[in-house]
Amino acid sequence: MELTGADIVVKCLQDEGIDYIFGYPGGAALHIYDALYRQDKVKHILVRHEQGASHAADGYARATGKPGVVLVTSGPGITNAVTGIATAYMDSIPLVVISGQVPTHLIGDDAFQEVDAVGITRPCVKHNFLVKDVKDLAMTMKKAFFVASSGRPGPVLIDVPKDVTANKTEYMYPRSVKMRSYAPVVRGHPKQIRKAADLLLNAKRPIIYTGGGVVSADAEETLRELVQLLGYPCTNTLMGLGAYPYNDSLFLGMLGMHGTYEANMAMHDCDVMLAVGARFDDRITGDLSKFSPFAKIVHVDIDPSSIGKNVKVEIPIVGDAKSILEDLVKELHSRKQQPEPGALKQWWKQIDEWRGIDCLNYDRNSEKIKPQYVVEKLHEVTQGKAFVTSDVGQHQMWAAQFYGFDKTRRWINSGGLGTMGFGLPSAMGVQLAYPDDLVCCITGEASIIMCIQELSTCKQYDLPIKIINLNNRYMGMVRQWQEFFYDRRYSHSYMDALPDFVALSESFGHRGLLVEKPSDVEGALKEAFAMRDQLVFLDFITDQAENVYPMIAAGKGHNEMHLNPGSGEPPQERELA
Amino acid sequence: MRHIISILLENEAGALSRVAGLFSARGYNIESLTVAPTEDSTLSRMTIVTAGSDDVIEQIVKQLNKLVDVVKLQELTEGAHIERELMLAKVKATGDAREEIKRLVDIFRGRIIDVTDSTYTLELTGTVEKLDAFVKALDMTEIIEVIRSGVTGIARGERALSA
Secondary structure, eight states, rough: OOOEEEHHHHHHHHHOOOOOOEOOOOOOHHHHHHHHHSSSSSEEEEOSHHHHHHHHHHHHHHHHHHHHHEEETTHHHHHHHHHHHHHEEEEEEEETEEEEEEGGGGTTTTTTOOOHHHHHHGGGGSSSEEOOSSSGGHHHHHHHHHHHHHSOOEEEEEEEEEEHSEEOOOOOSOOOOOOOOOOOSSSSHHHHHHHHHHHHHOEEEOEEEEOOHHTTTTTTHHHHHHHHHHHHHHHOOGGTTSSTTTSSSTTEEEEEOOOOOHHHHHHHHHHHHESSSOOOOOHHHHGGSOOTTTTTEEEEEEGGTTTSSSOOEEEESSSSSHHHHHHHHHHHHTTTOOHHHHHHHHHHHHHHHHHHTTTTOTTTTTTSOOHHHHHHHHHHHHOOSEEEOOSSSSHHHHHHHHSOOSSSTEOOOOSSOOOOTTTTHHHHHHHHSSTSSSSEEEEEEEHHTTTTTTHHHHHHTTTTOOOEEOOOOOOOHHHHHHHHSSSOOOTTTTSSSOOHHHHHHHTTTTTEEOOOOOHHHHHHHHHHOOOSSSSSSEEEEBOTTTTOBBOOOOOOTTTOOOOOOSOOOOOOOOOOO | EEEEEEEEEEOOOOOOHHHHHHHHHHHHSSEEEEEEESSSSEEEEEEEEEOOOHHHHHHHHHHHSSSSTTTEEEEEGSOEEEEEEEEEEEEEEOTTHHHHHHHHHHHHTTTEHHHHHHHHEEEEEHHHHHHHHHHHGGSOOOOEEEEEOOOOOETTTTOOOOO
C-alpha cells in the first residue's frame, strides 16, 4: 500500500517499537504531526521548548538503553534542539532526531524557518541525513536507528523536507540493514586479551577504572565478576557510576577533578591500569604530564579513536566492553596464576591509609543546611533506589559523591558537555520510561531556571518527579572557582532576583516546599515522597559558602588534590618505581 | 611529517564537508584536498595531504575511519606510491621569452595548450617538487596565473584501495 512520507515516518517508529517521542510541532513538521494524530501506538510528549525534547529523549535513552526519539520542526525547532543533541553526542547516548525541513524546492532560498539542519548539527551528531526522496525514507529511518544504537552510540539526525512527507510511496520497513562503510567491531582480539590477563596478573598496584562504556554495553555484571575475581580496587568515572556498587569494599568511589582522595591517589600510584569504556578526558586525568606516571595501561573501548588519544597505552583492545570483559574473565579463570597476595595486601594497606583521611567529610553540626546532607538524606529516604538526574555544577558533584549508586542507568547527568538545564527534562524521559519508580532531579537554583518551562510538561503528563533544589543563591561552581582562582571576585555568579520557587511550582499546578533548617530536611523529603502522584519542588536553602572537595585544580596532578579543610592529614608520600 | 591519506567514501551530498569539518573542528591541517567520483559512481576518492606528528596522524586516520561515510582509507605515504599534481599556468610570452618558455616546457615535459600573441597557457603534471621547480624556472617571464589541482596519488604494485 502506498503511504505518505509522514505516515511512513510514524509507521517506521511503530515498527521500531518506539513507545514515546518528544517534540514540538511547527510548519514543516505538520504532516508528520497529522500522521501522529491518526494513530495511538506512538505516544508524543509535547515539551515546552525543543531543548527539553532532546534532553527528555536523552534521559529516556540513558535510563532504558533504548534510543530516544525527538521530533521538531525546521529552523528554530532544530536549532533549539541542538544543545540537547550535543549533550547526547558528548556522552554517547543513542538519539534519533527527526526534523522537519522546508520543501525541497525551497532549500537554499532562505525560506521561512529554513536552516541548514544537516550543516548545523554535523559536528555534534554521529551521523545525519537529508532525505530528498520519499522512496529513501524508510531505509534512512532504519539506518538512523542502527547507527544511533550500535557501536559507540550517539545521536543521528534525519532532516525531512515537507514535500517528502506529503509524497507517497510503497511502505516496507527493512528488517535489517547493512552499510559497507559502517561495521563496528564487537569482539576483542584474543591475543590482546591474553596479554591483558598477563599484565593484570603480574600487577603489584593495580586499578580498574571504568566509565560510561560499561553502562552503555550493559557490562556491569561482568565488571563486578572481574573485580571480585581479582580483588583489585575499582573506580568509576562520573559517567560510569553505578557500574560497581558504591558500598563494596573494593570500590574507591569516583575519580577525577572531584573524585575521592583514595581513587585519585590510587590512579596516580598504580603500576597497572585497566581502563574500560572510559576516555581519559581532562576532568579525569588532570595534567597529562603528571598522569599515572608508573602505569602500564590496558584500554578497552569500542571506539578506536578513544584509544591513544590523550594517553599512551600498552595494550589497546577495541570492542564491546561486555564481550571483552567476558572473554577476560574466561581467560583469567583458565590461568593457574593468581595475583601476588603480598603485593596486593601492601597495596590495599596503602589504599586504606588514603581512605582514612575521610576526604568527603563535611560539617555535620552546621546550623545551615549542608547540600551533602540533603543528598545523603535523599539516599536514605529513597533507600538508594531512585533514578537521580542532575543539572551541572556543585550539586551535580555532591549528587555523584553522596547519593551512592549500586546500579547503572540510575545516575543521569550531562558529563561531557556539562549542560545546565538538563536535569528536569531528562527526569521527564526517565519518569515516562519508569512510571512506577522514584525519579528525582537534584539541581541548583541557577540550573533549574534554564529549563523551568518543562514544569508545564510535567503537569500535562502527571509526572511525579521530585525536584531537589540545592539553593545557595550562587552559581555555586562558578563561585567556587572565583573563590579559589580569582581572589573572590564573584563576577556575575550571584543569582539575584530569584523567584519564589514554591509559588512558582504551585502556579504550574505542582506542590512546593521551602526547607530552611537542617532539622527539617528529612521530614520534608519524607513528606514529598509520600505524595506519590505529585511533582514536588523542594527548595532547600543551603550554605552559600560550601565548596566541593576534594578538587584537582586545572593543570594539577592526581596527587595534588585540594582537600576539605576538615579532612585528615594526607599520609606521607612513598618512593615508587 | 607530510602524509598523504587516500580515502574511499560514499559519493553523497555532505560527505566532503564531513571530512573538511573534521579537520577544522579538531585543528588538523590540510595542505591539499582533491576529490572526484570513481569508476563506481556511488563512491568518491579523496586524497588529503596533511602534516603532523605520528600521534596526530594516527588520530586523523582513526577519526576519518569513524565517519560513517568513509568506506576505507589508506595512508599512501606508508608504502611505495606515486603522486601527481596537475598545474595550469598562464604566462606572458613575448619577444625572446616566447622561444625560451617553449624550450623550458619541453624540458619539464609539459605542454602549451593555448596561445595568444602575448601569452601561453601551459599544462604540467608531476610531483609537487617538480611543479615547484618549474614555477621557479619560469623567472624569465611574468606569471599571470597559476592553478594547481592538489596532489592525488596511488600505491605502487599490488597494494590498492577498493570497496
